Ligand SMILES: O=C(O)CCC(=O)C(=O)O
């Protein structure tokens with residue numbers, strides 16, 4: 522928690538940053554769940570031959586760049602998307618000012634070590650255009666939120682700290698965004714996480 526509270530901020534129309542949205546108890550609960558999911562974390566190989574620096578595990582639908590599947594490459598089934606995470610997602614979109622009838626069925630759980638980044642990209646493999654919800658835990662990271670046209674400016678850089686919520690939907694649903702750097706050692710030692718976790722929720726629009 523911050524000594525001086527950071528204000529809620531619109532990053533672009535339809536994109537909102539709510540600092541310290543998860544309290545310490547909720548952060549711990551989410552971290553404990555991530556630890557249960559973490560044995561499935563992998564560095565994803567991209568079709569262009571690159572390998573992502575984050576380690577990722579998916580719930581509900583597996584993101585096999587750049588499409589969603591129910592089965593992983595090794596033939597195992599994707600982990601289930603828990604109801605409580607959907608409830609948390611509904612609370613999050615409501616807090617951000619979006620309609621509460623949100624039914625996310627995908628979570629991407631990303632782990633960033635000190636050197637991991639995520640290049641600017643659009644979340645555009647979903648068939649639905651419901652908002653994306655993002656929760657951050659652990660080390661602070663610099664989140665770049667751009668525009669829907671291309672990877673260039675205008676963009677806004679914002680620090681995401683443990684407990685922060687970002688929701689982007691509406692006109693910003695297909696905006697380019699990414700993580701330019703993690704600030705190692707910035708996590709509250711009491712949380713007990715070295716590195717950063719980010720959990721994004723999406724609605725697939727698929728059965
Ligand atoms: O780590 C973040 O804050 C962003 C993650 C992200 O953009 C994604 O998983 O698509």
Ligand SMILES: [Fe+2]
Nearest residue numbers: 642643644698
């Ligand atoms: Fe994304």
